[in-house]
Amino acid sequence: MENITTPEKADLAYIEGFEADVKTKSDQFINYFLIAFFVIGLLLAMVYDTWKVALIISLPLLSAYYVTKTLLPKSNLYQYVLSAVLGIFMAQFIYQMHGMFEMHFFAFIGSAILITYQNWRLQIPIAIIVVLHHAIFGYLQYLGNDDIFFSQLDYMDLQTFLIHILLAIVIFFLCGLWAHHIKEYANKHIQQNYTLGKLQKNEEQNNLLRKTNLELDKFAYSVSHDLRAPLLSMKGIIDITDMMTDEEITKKHMVMLRESADKLDTFITDIHNYSRNSRQEIKLQMINFDELLNGLNQQMAYMNGTRAVDIQILTEGNDVFISDKYRVQMVLNNLISNAIRYQKIENENPYVKIKVKINSKDAEISIEDNGIGIEQENYHQIFEMFYRVSDQSKGSGLGLYIVKETVDVLKGSISLTSKKNEGTTFLVKLPNNN
Incomplete structure:
Protein backbone atom coordinates (compact mmCIF):
# COMPACT_ATOMS: atom_id res chain seq x y z
CA MET A 1 0.00 0.00 0.00
CA GLU A 203 7.42 29.26 -3.23
CA GLU A 204 10.55 27.53 -4.52
CA GLN A 205 8.39 24.81 -6.10
CA ASN A 206 6.08 27.43 -7.63
CA ASN A 207 9.05 29.31 -9.08
CA LEU A 208 10.42 26.08 -10.52
CA LEU A 209 6.98 25.19 -11.89
CA ARG A 210 6.59 28.63 -13.47
CA LYS A 211 10.04 28.31 -15.02
CA THR A 212 9.23 24.83 -16.33
CA ASN A 213 5.89 25.97 -17.76
CA LEU A 214 7.55 28.94 -19.45
CA GLU A 215 10.19 26.69 -20.97
CA LEU A 216 7.52 24.25 -22.16
CA ASP A 217 5.50 27.10 -23.67
CA LYS A 218 8.57 28.43 -25.47
CA PHE A 219 9.41 24.93 -26.67
CA ALA A 220 5.86 24.29 -27.94
CA TYR A 221 5.77 27.70 -29.65
CA SER A 222 9.17 27.15 -31.28
CA VAL A 223 8.35 23.60 -32.40
CA SER A 224 5.01 24.64 -33.87
CA HIS A 225 6.70 27.33 -35.94
CA ASP A 226 9.63 25.17 -36.99
CA LEU A 227 7.36 22.29 -38.06
CA ARG A 228 4.75 24.41 -39.78
CA ALA A 229 7.03 25.83 -42.49
CA PRO A 230 8.27 22.48 -43.91
CA LEU A 231 4.78 21.02 -43.55
CA LEU A 232 3.28 23.79 -45.69
CA SER A 233 5.97 23.16 -48.27
CA MET A 234 5.13 19.46 -48.21
CA LYS A 235 1.44 20.20 -48.76
CA GLY A 236 2.34 22.43 -51.71
CA ILE A 237 4.38 19.64 -53.28
CA ILE A 238 1.49 17.22 -52.75
CA ASP A 239 -0.90 19.60 -54.55
CA ILE A 240 1.53 20.11 -57.46
CA THR A 241 2.16 16.37 -57.80
CA ASP A 242 -1.58 15.69 -57.77
CA MET A 243 -2.15 18.25 -60.56
CA MET A 244 0.69 16.99 -62.77
CA THR A 245 -0.05 13.27 -62.66
CA ASP A 246 -2.76 11.17 -64.28
CA GLU A 247 -1.79 7.92 -62.59
CA GLU A 248 -4.63 6.68 -60.45
CA ILE A 249 -2.41 5.06 -57.85
CA THR A 250 -0.33 8.24 -57.50
CA LYS A 251 -3.45 10.36 -57.05
CA LYS A 252 -4.68 7.91 -54.42
CA HIS A 253 -1.37 8.18 -52.59
CA MET A 254 -1.52 11.98 -52.78
CA VAL A 255 -4.97 11.95 -51.17
CA MET A 256 -3.62 9.81 -48.32
CA LEU A 257 -0.59 12.08 -47.92
CA ARG A 258 -2.77 15.20 -47.93
CA GLU A 259 -5.02 13.73 -45.22
CA SER A 260 -2.00 12.92 -43.06
CA ALA A 261 -0.48 16.35 -43.68
CA ASP A 262 -3.77 18.08 -42.84
CA LYS A 263 -4.05 16.07 -39.64
CA LEU A 264 -0.50 16.99 -38.63
CA ASP A 265 -1.12 20.62 -39.58
CA THR A 266 -4.23 20.69 -37.36
CA PHE A 267 -2.29 19.19 -34.46
CA ILE A 268 0.56 21.71 -34.82
CA THR A 269 -1.94 24.58 -35.07
CA ASP A 270 -3.66 23.41 -31.90
CA ILE A 271 -0.35 23.20 -30.03
CA HIS A 272 0.53 26.69 -31.25
CA ASN A 273 -2.85 28.05 -30.15
CA TYR A 274 -2.58 26.38 -26.74
CA SER A 275 0.91 27.76 -26.19
CA ARG A 276 -0.05 31.23 -27.32
CA ASN A 277 -3.18 31.24 -25.19
CA SER A 278 -1.19 30.43 -22.05
CA ARG A 279 1.61 32.91 -22.77
CA GLN A 280 -0.01 35.93 -24.33
CA GLU A 281 -1.58 38.69 -22.29
CA ILE A 282 -5.17 39.67 -23.06
CA LYS A 283 -5.27 42.36 -25.74
CA LEU A 284 -8.61 44.16 -25.89
CA GLN A 285 -9.96 45.57 -29.14
CA MET A 286 -13.29 46.11 -30.90
CA ILE A 287 -14.66 43.01 -32.63
CA ASN A 288 -16.96 43.01 -35.67
CA PHE A 289 -18.64 39.59 -35.57
CA ASP A 290 -20.07 39.87 -39.11
CA GLU A 291 -16.63 40.46 -40.54
CA LEU A 292 -15.03 37.82 -38.34
CA LEU A 293 -17.59 35.11 -39.06
CA ASN A 294 -17.74 35.77 -42.79
CA GLY A 295 -13.99 35.29 -42.95
CA LEU A 296 -14.25 31.99 -41.12
CA ASN A 297 -17.12 30.97 -43.42
CA GLN A 298 -14.97 31.33 -46.49
CA GLN A 299 -12.19 29.30 -44.93
CA MET A 300 -14.32 26.41 -43.67
CA ALA A 301 -17.23 25.98 -46.08
CA TYR A 302 -15.43 23.16 -47.92
CA MET A 303 -13.52 21.65 -45.00
CA ASN A 304 -15.03 18.22 -45.72
CA GLY A 305 -13.93 18.30 -49.36
CA THR A 306 -16.12 19.31 -52.29
CA ARG A 307 -19.28 18.79 -50.26
CA ALA A 308 -20.33 22.19 -48.92
CA VAL A 309 -21.78 22.73 -45.45
CA ASP A 310 -24.44 25.38 -45.17
CA ILE A 311 -23.03 27.92 -42.68
CA GLN A 312 -25.74 30.33 -41.54
CA ILE A 313 -24.75 33.49 -39.65
CA LEU A 314 -27.05 35.74 -37.66
CA THR A 315 -25.92 38.62 -35.45
CA GLU A 316 -28.16 40.72 -33.22
CA GLY A 317 -27.44 43.88 -31.26
CA ASN A 318 -25.77 47.19 -32.08
CA ASP A 319 -23.60 47.44 -28.98
CA VAL A 320 -19.86 47.69 -29.45
CA PHE A 321 -18.17 44.50 -28.28
CA ILE A 322 -14.67 44.70 -26.79
CA SER A 323 -12.59 41.60 -26.10
CA ASP A 324 -9.44 39.75 -27.20
CA LYS A 325 -9.99 39.29 -30.95
CA TYR A 326 -7.38 36.55 -31.36
CA ARG A 327 -8.87 34.42 -28.57
CA VAL A 328 -12.47 34.99 -29.66
CA GLN A 329 -11.49 33.94 -33.19
CA MET A 330 -9.76 30.86 -31.75
CA VAL A 331 -12.94 29.84 -29.91
CA LEU A 332 -15.13 30.32 -32.99
CA ASN A 333 -12.68 28.61 -35.29
CA ASN A 334 -12.51 25.48 -33.11
CA LEU A 335 -16.25 25.23 -32.50
CA ILE A 336 -17.21 25.82 -36.15
CA SER A 337 -14.56 23.44 -37.47
CA ASN A 338 -15.75 20.78 -35.00
CA ALA A 339 -19.35 21.28 -36.13
CA ILE A 340 -18.26 20.70 -39.72
CA ARG A 341 -15.90 17.84 -38.90
CA TYR A 342 -18.53 15.85 -37.01
CA GLN A 343 -21.26 16.01 -39.68
CA LYS A 344 -23.07 12.78 -40.53
CA ILE A 345 -21.94 11.21 -43.79
CA GLU A 346 -25.51 10.28 -44.72
CA ASN A 347 -26.85 13.77 -43.99
CA GLU A 348 -28.24 15.39 -47.17
CA ASN A 349 -28.31 18.97 -45.90
CA PRO A 350 -25.49 19.51 -43.38
CA TYR A 351 -25.60 22.90 -41.71
CA VAL A 352 -23.99 25.00 -39.01
CA LYS A 353 -26.08 27.83 -37.54
CA ILE A 354 -24.17 30.61 -35.80
CA LYS A 355 -26.12 33.14 -33.75
CA VAL A 356 -24.53 36.06 -31.92
CA LYS A 357 -26.44 38.32 -29.52
CA ILE A 358 -24.55 41.36 -28.31
CA ASN A 359 -25.43 43.73 -25.50
CA SER A 360 -23.54 46.07 -23.22
CA LYS A 361 -22.89 43.25 -20.73
CA ASP A 362 -21.82 40.30 -22.85
CA ALA A 363 -21.98 38.43 -26.13
CA GLU A 364 -23.97 35.21 -26.33
CA ILE A 365 -22.71 32.94 -29.12
CA SER A 366 -24.68 29.86 -30.19
CA ILE A 367 -23.22 27.32 -32.63
CA GLU A 368 -25.70 24.64 -33.72
CA ASP A 369 -25.14 21.71 -36.10
CA ASN A 370 -27.08 18.64 -37.27
CA GLY A 371 -24.13 16.28 -36.97
CA ILE A 372 -23.50 13.04 -35.12
CA GLY A 373 -24.22 14.50 -31.69
CA ILE A 374 -22.76 13.63 -28.29
CA GLU A 375 -24.12 11.21 -25.72
CA GLN A 376 -25.02 12.91 -22.46
CA GLU A 377 -22.69 10.75 -20.35
CA ASN A 378 -19.76 12.13 -22.37
CA TYR A 379 -20.55 15.82 -21.73
CA HIS A 380 -18.04 16.14 -18.90
CA GLN A 381 -15.24 14.55 -20.98
CA ILE A 382 -15.33 16.54 -24.19
CA PHE A 383 -13.30 19.42 -22.74
CA GLU A 384 -10.51 17.11 -21.59
CA MET A 385 -7.18 17.11 -23.36
CA PHE A 386 -6.92 14.62 -26.26
CA TYR A 387 -10.52 13.42 -25.85
CA ARG A 388 -12.32 12.60 -29.12
CA VAL A 389 -16.05 12.35 -29.48
CA SER A 390 -15.90 9.79 -32.28
CA ASP A 391 -13.53 7.65 -34.31
CA GLN A 392 -14.73 9.74 -37.22
CA SER A 393 -12.61 12.62 -35.92
CA LYS A 394 -9.43 13.59 -37.70
CA GLY A 395 -8.56 16.24 -35.15
CA SER A 396 -5.91 16.33 -32.44
CA GLY A 397 -8.27 16.06 -29.48
CA LEU A 398 -7.05 19.45 -28.30
CA GLY A 399 -9.68 21.68 -29.92
CA LEU A 400 -12.37 21.72 -27.24
CA TYR A 401 -9.77 21.67 -24.49
CA ILE A 402 -8.28 24.86 -25.95
CA VAL A 403 -11.78 26.34 -26.28
CA LYS A 404 -12.49 25.75 -22.58
CA GLU A 405 -9.09 27.13 -21.54
CA THR A 406 -9.56 30.21 -23.72
CA VAL A 407 -13.09 30.88 -22.48
CA ASP A 408 -11.78 30.65 -18.91
CA VAL A 409 -9.01 33.14 -19.70
CA LEU A 410 -11.66 35.54 -21.05
CA LYS A 411 -13.71 34.92 -17.85
CA GLY A 412 -16.63 33.56 -19.84
CA SER A 413 -18.64 30.34 -19.78
CA ILE A 414 -19.41 27.50 -22.17
CA SER A 415 -22.14 24.83 -22.13
CA LEU A 416 -23.72 22.41 -24.57
CA THR A 417 -26.86 20.46 -25.38
CA SER A 418 -26.80 17.51 -27.73
CA LYS A 419 -28.72 14.48 -28.93
CA LYS A 420 -27.17 11.42 -30.47
CA ASN A 421 -27.50 11.44 -34.31
CA GLU A 422 -29.43 14.74 -34.21
CA GLY A 423 -26.81 17.39 -33.54
CA THR A 424 -25.11 19.58 -30.97
CA THR A 425 -25.43 23.18 -29.80
CA PHE A 426 -22.65 24.99 -27.96
CA LEU A 427 -23.48 28.16 -26.04
CA VAL A 428 -20.65 30.54 -25.22
CA LYS A 429 -21.01 33.69 -23.12
CA LEU A 430 -18.17 36.20 -23.18
CA PRO A 431 -18.09 39.38 -21.09
CA ASN A 432 -18.13 42.72 -22.93
CA ASN A 433 -15.18 44.86 -21.80
CA ASN A 434 -16.73 47.97 -23.29
Missing part, protein backbone atom coordinates in the same frame (compact mmCIF):
# COMPACT_ATOMS: atom_id res chain seq x y z
CA GLU A 2 1.30 3.44 -0.87
CA ASN A 3 2.48 5.46 2.11
CA ILE A 4 0.68 8.81 2.05
CA THR A 5 1.85 11.61 4.35
CA THR A 6 -0.82 14.23 4.98
CA PRO A 7 0.05 17.82 6.01
CA GLU A 8 -1.36 17.07 9.51
CA LYS A 9 0.93 14.05 9.88
CA ALA A 10 3.88 16.07 8.65
CA ASP A 11 3.16 18.81 11.23
CA LEU A 12 2.82 16.21 14.01
CA ALA A 13 6.07 14.50 13.00
CA TYR A 14 7.88 17.83 13.00
CA ILE A 15 6.61 18.73 16.49
CA GLU A 16 7.35 15.23 17.84
CA GLY A 17 10.88 15.49 16.46
CA PHE A 18 11.43 18.78 18.27
CA GLU A 19 9.98 17.40 21.52
CA ALA A 20 12.25 14.35 21.28
CA ASP A 21 15.25 16.66 20.90
CA VAL A 22 14.20 18.69 23.95
CA LYS A 23 13.69 15.49 25.92
CA THR A 24 17.16 14.18 25.01
CA LYS A 25 18.90 17.42 25.98
CA SER A 26 16.95 17.63 29.24
CA ASP A 27 17.94 14.05 30.10
CA GLN A 28 21.59 14.90 29.50
CA PHE A 29 21.23 18.00 31.67
CA ILE A 30 19.58 15.98 34.47
CA ASN A 31 22.42 13.42 34.54
CA TYR A 32 24.84 16.10 35.75
CA PHE A 33 22.46 17.24 38.51
CA LEU A 34 21.80 13.72 39.76
CA ILE A 35 25.53 13.07 39.99
CA ALA A 36 25.94 16.40 41.78
CA PHE A 37 23.16 15.53 44.27
CA PHE A 38 24.75 12.14 44.94
CA VAL A 39 28.17 13.75 45.52
CA ILE A 40 26.62 16.38 47.84
CA GLY A 41 25.10 13.55 49.90
CA LEU A 42 28.54 11.93 50.21
CA LEU A 43 30.17 15.23 51.22
CA LEU A 44 27.51 15.79 53.89
CA ALA A 45 28.08 12.21 55.08
CA MET A 46 31.78 13.00 55.56
CA VAL A 47 31.00 16.05 57.70
CA TYR A 48 28.02 14.72 59.69
CA ASP A 49 28.88 11.02 59.64
CA THR A 50 25.64 10.00 57.92
CA TRP A 51 27.05 7.46 55.48
CA LYS A 52 24.25 4.97 55.98
CA VAL A 53 21.61 7.56 55.15
CA ALA A 54 23.60 8.80 52.13
CA LEU A 55 24.15 5.37 50.63
CA ILE A 56 20.92 3.61 51.63
CA ILE A 57 18.80 6.42 50.19
CA SER A 58 20.89 7.81 47.31
CA LEU A 59 21.73 4.54 45.57
CA PRO A 60 18.09 3.26 45.41
CA LEU A 61 16.98 6.70 44.21
CA LEU A 62 19.44 6.67 41.31
CA SER A 63 18.59 3.04 40.56
CA ALA A 64 14.86 3.77 40.47
CA TYR A 65 15.40 6.60 37.98
CA TYR A 66 17.81 4.85 35.61
CA VAL A 67 16.06 1.46 35.71
CA THR A 68 12.70 3.06 34.86
CA LYS A 69 14.31 5.05 32.06
CA THR A 70 16.01 1.95 30.66
CA LEU A 71 13.00 -0.37 30.85
CA LEU A 72 10.51 2.19 29.51
CA PRO A 73 12.49 4.35 27.06
CA LYS A 74 9.39 5.51 25.14
CA SER A 75 7.44 6.39 28.29
CA ASN A 76 7.61 9.59 30.30
CA LEU A 77 7.21 7.67 33.55
CA TYR A 78 10.91 8.09 34.40
CA GLN A 79 10.38 11.87 34.47
CA TYR A 80 7.76 11.51 37.22
CA VAL A 81 10.13 9.17 39.06
CA LEU A 82 12.79 11.88 38.69
CA SER A 83 10.46 14.44 40.25
CA ALA A 84 9.92 12.20 43.29
CA VAL A 85 13.66 11.45 43.46
CA LEU A 86 14.54 15.16 43.63
CA GLY A 87 12.03 15.63 46.47
CA ILE A 88 13.49 12.69 48.42
CA PHE A 89 17.03 14.01 47.94
CA MET A 90 15.85 17.21 49.68
CA ALA A 91 14.52 15.13 52.61
CA GLN A 92 17.83 13.24 52.74
CA PHE A 93 19.87 16.44 52.90
CA ILE A 94 17.67 17.93 55.64
CA TYR A 95 18.11 14.75 57.68
CA GLN A 96 21.87 14.68 57.09
CA MET A 97 22.14 18.36 58.17
CA HIS A 98 20.15 17.58 61.35
CA GLY A 99 17.15 19.63 60.35
CA MET A 100 18.67 22.57 58.50
CA PHE A 101 15.74 24.10 56.64
CA GLU A 102 18.05 25.75 54.06
CA MET A 103 18.20 22.34 52.40
CA HIS A 104 14.72 23.12 51.04
CA PHE A 105 16.51 25.00 48.27
CA PHE A 106 17.43 21.63 46.74
CA ALA A 107 13.72 20.92 46.26
CA PHE A 108 13.25 24.32 44.65
CA ILE A 109 16.32 23.73 42.45
CA GLY A 110 14.83 20.39 41.39
CA SER A 111 11.50 22.08 40.66
CA ALA A 112 13.25 24.62 38.43
CA ILE A 113 15.20 21.86 36.65
CA LEU A 114 11.96 20.06 35.78
CA ILE A 115 10.82 23.10 33.76
CA THR A 116 13.17 21.96 30.98
CA TYR A 117 10.79 19.05 30.21
CA GLN A 118 7.97 21.59 29.57
CA ASN A 119 5.45 19.48 31.49
CA TRP A 120 3.70 21.18 34.41
CA ARG A 121 2.49 17.84 35.79
CA LEU A 122 6.06 16.94 36.81
CA GLN A 123 5.71 19.43 39.68
CA ILE A 124 3.06 17.24 41.31
CA PRO A 125 5.27 14.36 42.62
CA ILE A 126 7.91 16.66 44.13
CA ALA A 127 5.18 18.78 45.73
CA ILE A 128 3.55 15.67 47.26
CA ILE A 129 6.91 14.48 48.62
CA VAL A 130 7.59 17.86 50.24
CA VAL A 131 4.12 18.01 51.86
CA LEU A 132 4.27 14.40 53.14
CA HIS A 133 7.82 14.83 54.39
CA HIS A 134 6.96 17.97 56.33
CA ALA A 135 3.72 16.53 57.71
CA ILE A 136 5.14 13.17 58.83
CA PHE A 137 8.52 14.33 60.11
CA GLY A 138 7.08 17.46 61.71
CA TYR A 139 4.49 15.40 63.58
CA LEU A 140 7.09 12.84 64.73
CA GLN A 141 9.29 15.64 66.00
CA TYR A 142 6.32 17.19 67.78
CA LEU A 143 5.74 13.83 69.53
CA GLY A 144 9.25 14.09 70.95
CA ASN A 145 11.09 11.58 68.80
CA ASP A 146 14.76 12.56 69.20
CA ASP A 147 15.94 10.49 66.20
CA ILE A 148 13.91 12.54 63.75
CA PHE A 149 15.87 15.41 62.27
CA PHE A 150 13.37 17.79 60.77
CA SER A 151 13.83 21.23 62.32
CA GLN A 152 16.64 22.65 64.44
CA LEU A 153 13.92 24.16 66.60
CA ASP A 154 12.19 22.07 69.24
CA TYR A 155 9.26 21.63 66.87
CA MET A 156 7.31 23.47 64.16
CA ASP A 157 3.91 24.79 65.17
CA LEU A 158 0.88 24.34 62.91
CA GLN A 159 0.81 27.95 61.70
CA THR A 160 4.49 27.89 60.70
CA PHE A 161 3.95 24.53 59.02
CA LEU A 162 1.00 25.80 56.95
CA ILE A 163 2.84 28.98 55.90
CA HIS A 164 5.89 26.95 54.99
CA ILE A 165 3.85 24.48 52.88
CA LEU A 166 1.94 27.31 51.22
CA LEU A 167 5.14 29.06 50.15
CA ALA A 168 6.57 25.78 48.81
CA ILE A 169 3.38 25.07 46.85
CA VAL A 170 3.49 28.60 45.38
CA ILE A 171 7.02 27.94 44.12
CA PHE A 172 6.00 24.60 42.58
CA PHE A 173 2.93 26.24 41.03
CA LEU A 174 5.03 29.02 39.47
CA CYS A 175 7.51 26.50 38.05
CA GLY A 176 4.63 24.45 36.63
CA LEU A 177 3.10 27.58 35.14
CA TRP A 178 6.38 28.49 33.48
CA ALA A 179 6.72 24.96 32.10
CA HIS A 180 3.21 25.22 30.64
CA HIS A 181 3.85 28.64 29.06
CA ILE A 182 7.19 27.53 27.64
CA LYS A 183 5.50 24.48 26.13
CA GLU A 184 2.80 26.61 24.48
CA TYR A 185 5.33 29.14 23.23
CA ALA A 186 7.58 26.38 21.89
CA ASN A 187 4.71 24.69 20.03
CA LYS A 188 3.59 28.01 18.57
CA HIS A 189 7.14 28.84 17.55
CA ILE A 190 7.60 25.38 16.02
CA GLN A 191 4.36 25.70 14.07
CA GLN A 192 5.33 29.13 12.78
CA ASN A 193 8.76 27.93 11.71
CA TYR A 194 7.30 24.85 10.07
CA THR A 195 4.65 26.89 8.26
CA LEU A 196 7.26 29.39 7.14
CA GLY A 197 9.45 26.55 5.92
CA LYS A 198 6.54 25.06 3.96
CA LEU A 199 5.73 28.45 2.45
CA GLN A 200 9.35 28.93 1.39
CA LYS A 201 9.43 25.42 -0.04
CA ASN A 202 6.14 25.96 -1.86
